[in-house]
Amino acid sequence: MRLEGNLEELKRNNRAGYNVPDGYFDSLPAKIQERCYYSASESSNRVKVGFLSIIKPYLLIGSFMVVMTVGIYNAYEFVIPSSTSNYNVDMAANSEILVQDIAFNINESDLIEFVDEDNLTQSIVGNNISEEAIEYLVDNNIDYSTLLNE
Amino acid sequence: MTDYSDKELLALFRNEESKNYSFNLIVRKYQERLYWHIRKMVVNHDDADDVLQNSFIKIWNGLNSFREDSQLFTWLYRVATNEALTFLKKKKAKYFLSMNDYESHLQNSLESDVFFEGDEIERKLNKALLTLPDKQRLVFNMKYFENMKYDEMSQVLETSVGALKASYHHAVKKIEKYLLNN
Numbered sequence: 145m146r147l148e149g150n151l152e153e154l155k156r157n158n159r160a161g162y163n164v165p166d167g168y169f170d171s172l173p174a175k176i177q178e179r180c181y182y183s184a185s186e187s188s189n190r191v192k193v194g195f196l197s198i199i200k201p202y203l204l205i206g207s208f209m210v211v212m213t214v215g216i217y218n219a220y221e222f223v224i225p226s227s228t229s230n231y232n233v234d235m236a237a238n239s240e241i242l243v244q245d246i247a248f249n250i251n252e253s254d255l256i257e258f259v260d261e262d263n264l265t266q267s268i269v270g271n272n273i274s275e276e277a278i279e280y281l282v283d284n285n286i287d288y289s290t291l292l293n294e
Numbered sequence: 295m296t297d298y299s300d301k302e303l304l305a306l307f308r309n310e311e312s313k314n315y316s317f318n319l320i321v322r323k324y325q326e327r328l329y330w331h332i333r334k335m336v337v338n339h340d341d342a343d344d345v346l347q348n349s350f351i352k353i354w355n356g357l358n359s360f361r362e363d364s365q366l367f368t369w370l371y372r373v374a375t376n377e378a379l380t381f382l383k384k385k386k387a388k389y390f391l392s393m394n395d396y397e398s399h400l401q402n403s404l405e406s407d408v409f410f411e412g413d414e415i416e417r418k419l420n421k422a423l424l425t426l427p428d429k430q431r432l433v434f435n436m437k438y439f440e441n442m443k444y445d446e447m448s449q450v451l452e453t454s455v456g457a458l459k460a461s462y463h464h465a466v467k468k469i470e471k472y473l474l475n476n
Contacts, residue, residue: 155438155439156412156413156416158330158439158440158441159330159333159439160330160334160412160416160419160420160423160435160439161410161411161412161413161416161417161420162330162333162334162337162339162407162409162410162411162412163409163410163411164329164339164409165339165409168343169325169326169329172321172325172329172346173318173321173322173325175347176321176325176347176350176351176354177314177317177318177321179347179350179351180317180350180351180354183351183354183355184354184355
């Protein structure tokens with residue numbers, strides 16, 4: 145059997161034997177039109193409420209996360225109160241190290257220059273030199289009379 | 295009903311006042327051709343009805359942006375074809391059907407279809423068609439039943455004419471083999 149030759153003979157119509165319920169094509173345009181209106185109104189409604197309905201769950205999750213974070217932080221602080229004081233101790237230790245570091249790195253000439261620039265000699269002239277300053281000048285064998293003369 | 299050309303229908307559709315009227319005319323003009331095109335793919339009438347209505351909703355939503363690069367008829371066919379193929383793909387995925395199960399599922403649909411009124415030869419031919427992969431079946435239907443030219447098919451399916459000819463040839467061979475063995 146050569147089908148390619150006979151194939152045309154097997155064909156009755158373009159429906160291939162299928163059929164439809166009576167009046168199907170008469171009522172179809174109205175059905176389609178109705179669904180089109182419905183889909184159009186549905187999509188326009190979706191735009192109106194869509195933004196809020198999209199945002200709402202994220203807002204809820206966001207606020208829940210904030211509340212949880214604050215709650216956990218407070219609970220942690222309540223249970224382990226030393227955590228902030230440890231921080232303060234650390235800060236104090238750090239500033240001490242910083243002061244030592246600065247003192248180590250500042251040389252004598254820098255200090256004299258600083259005193260000179262800031263007109264601190266006036267206070268020396270007025271004999272208002274603090275005990276610490278005198279002590280420092282004596283310890284380092286600095287003749288403060290030179291400062292007075294300048 | 296006045297017979298409008300596709301260009302006139304499109305012009306009417308772009309006018310807000312006559313939009314609904316022109317869409318109604320487009321549905322009336324093409325509903326049968328698209329229905330039979332879809333029906334031969336999905337077999338069952340209810341499925342074909344669903345796919346056809348969904349296709350027209352997509353057409354309604356997309357017709358404003360249709361740029362007339364192709365003929366209206368070609369575009370409508372493309373929408374309907376894509377919708378039918380997507381429907382079949384979803385069906386396969388939904389029921390986890392293998393190729394053999396899928397084939398027998400479609401054959402059962404054909405057997406139980408109350409709106410199939412073909413004779414024994416048509417039934418056998420349809421069964422043979424259901425053994426083909428979806429796209430090959432599509433090509434065969436368009437060429438054999440719908441008498442479409444390869445050029446038109448090429449525009450609808452966005453496939454080269456050569457590939458379509460080869461696909462149709464393979465389909466015919468397979469149908470021939472099926473009918474000889476059954």
